[in-house]
Amino acid sequence: MPCPRLHPLCAALGLALVASPVLAAPAPEADDAGEKRRTLATIEVVGTVPQPASAEGSAAILDQAVLVSSRTLTVNEALRKVPGVTVRDEEGFGLRPNIGIRGSNPTRSTKVLLLEDGLPAMYAPYGDNASYYHAPVQRYERIEVLKGAGLLRFGPQTITGAINYITPTPPEEAAGHVQLSGGSRGYGALHAAVGGKGFELDLGHKQGDGARDNTALEQTDLFVKFQRQISEHHALTLRGNALREDSQVGYSGITDAEYRNFGREYYPFLDDLFDIERYAFSASHDWTPRPGLSLLTSAYYSQFERDWWRQASTTTDTQCGTAFRDARLSGQRVDPRTCNSTQGRLRNYYTWGVDTRLAWDRSLLGTPGNSELGLRWHEEKQIRYQVNGSSPAARSGVTVEDNLRTAEALAAFATTTFDLGSVKLSPSLRREDIRFTRQDRLPGGLGGRESVAETTWGIGAHWQASEGLVLFASAHEGFAPPRVEDLIAGNGTSTTVDAEKSLNLELGLRTRWQGIDLEAVAFRNDFDNQVVVGSIAGGSTPLAQGETEYAGIEFSAGLNRGALTRRSGEFYADLALTRLFTAEQRSVLRRVDNGQPANGSVAGNRLPYAPDLTTTFRVGYVEGAWDGSLEVQHVGRQWSDFANTMHPAANGDGQFGRIDSYAVWNATLNYEPEGQPWSGFLAVKNLTDREYIVDRTRGILFGNPRQVIAGLRYAW
16 A cells, blocks of 8 residues: 555645644543533434434434444445345445435435435535445444434435434544454455544555456545544534545446356456545534533535546447447457547536534423524535547547536524423424536537425424333425436426425334344335436436335344343344335336336336345354354345336346345354454355346346455554
8 A cells, every 4th residue: 555646645644643742632521420421513313322313213323333243344234234224236345335225226325315424425415416435334433324204404315314424433542453354356454543632543445356357446545533622612523534446447237148158257348447536524613502502513525536437338338339239238258458449437526515503402382302403505516527538548538528517505404302201292394495507618518507495394203102112203205306417408408307205104113122122113205206217327318207105114123232242151133124015106207308108117017126125134142252143134136127127138238137136144253352452353245155136227237256354453
């Protein structure tokens, strides 16, 4: 990991090391009653373990103990442990997550809200809510998932759910750790953290071969955090992040014939390149003028640059010519270096904003309860280029797209909880006012402006029926704005694409009985209008919209969840199960360009990429230094297109056909001797080396082959 390749990270590392000695102000300690110290200047979506904020709907927390014990390598592995969440693999490292909640299409995580410490983690949540990067999951203290009416405290995506990644609280005493791991498929990783006096620096690097041929992945992430109680009433948190990825990875899948002839790891393109840099900074100020009253204000900025050079975007791409495409469709081995063409899809995103939240310990009517008011100003700028090169490895050429897109948004919310003893009611309102612009900056290019405004409501109810039983329910209007490119056409005119709107209902219970934690939730999401894509991601297939419906149940159970702390010779187990009974096209989903049914859409058909059953079950035993576990992750069958095509054609493009169910087994063994600074682990992912298809969006993609990884950790 030589420093010249990562000069921005090295510079930030050097600056942090120089600055660290001056951070000497003392931090507050827990009070005499031993209460947990309030998280300073951090926005929480859910709350704390073990009791999340159930008055706002269903919620889940993945804490560090579970992530470490199961040796979770990617965010995909982590989120599969949460009921209601579907995560699809892509390149093998979870660097481009595809996350869906309650049946929503997981492609590029466009239907969920991703946050870090309550602030936007997506580079363009209003104008282009797609995810092409993800920070290493190892640097998070816990992951919060919220799916009910409490979503109205955030936004703009308030339809299916929010995922909030909580970064660790910097230590007061000098502490740190270094972990090295390596394994099959060229895997190697370093994770190190050092901190003290309210400061922490976290560095992660990983590299290895992906899930298919001609795929080499490398990512480095540097995160710095400073947190300080600067006076009795004021606290400050500063965060900085620099992330770099330099990977050889393509975009297209493979055809059905290529799969039959060459196997799951076949991928012919040798010269594709994916390169990103992301820099982010945020500052949060927490003012508490008196107990029970606080004002939390955060300013944030991020810069995301993505260069993706590729010779094909789908299996039907004619960029390399129709003869090249037809050879792939018939299952011939192709030589991409005979194709003197490459496309650079180059993207720059700049995002900034200010978020302020006032909270106090009474309802808005002055009765017992609590309330929160929020206001946010948010801006985005996208600069999008396409450069066509004239050789397989070209990194320059003729600019055929130069597009500027902006979004400005003013958002406000109000929520209050009426505490009626054993019953709590939490109504909420949210307002979004958004302005979009699009300008073609090529000679003769046109531009246009559009605006979207929406007010949505929600209400949550919570009943403490007995000491160990909680019943809860929520209802809210979901809202998601269209992307800039969907709302404003290339010629500057307005399209017929509308914002997404839904009515989301849920009813659940949470209980604890003889060391077993249980939660069950029934949900129903009805869309008056849902914006969907067909088989192909991006602009290759016109968007469609129409009425849809999702309904199902979620169930989670945990046995002896404290066993990992006690380490006294106990079995433990966790189960997360989702049964999606309905994921229905209630109306014909019609293309927005010509009003025709999209890719064979038929009312009553099942929506693509909405598996009927997903289950993750983990069982383990811990005693003393040893902790061993076995986990199975099951994903049910699903369709890849609106027409619910059962079988692909003999020389199919790989984008159609039912995706069969599959189960993947993982095994982990940890050794953590008490009182010793070092520990080790051995993990086997996809223990049986199961071969399974996960995606047909751009052609066939497969899940990760078996991988064996071992690691050592030293902490002080």
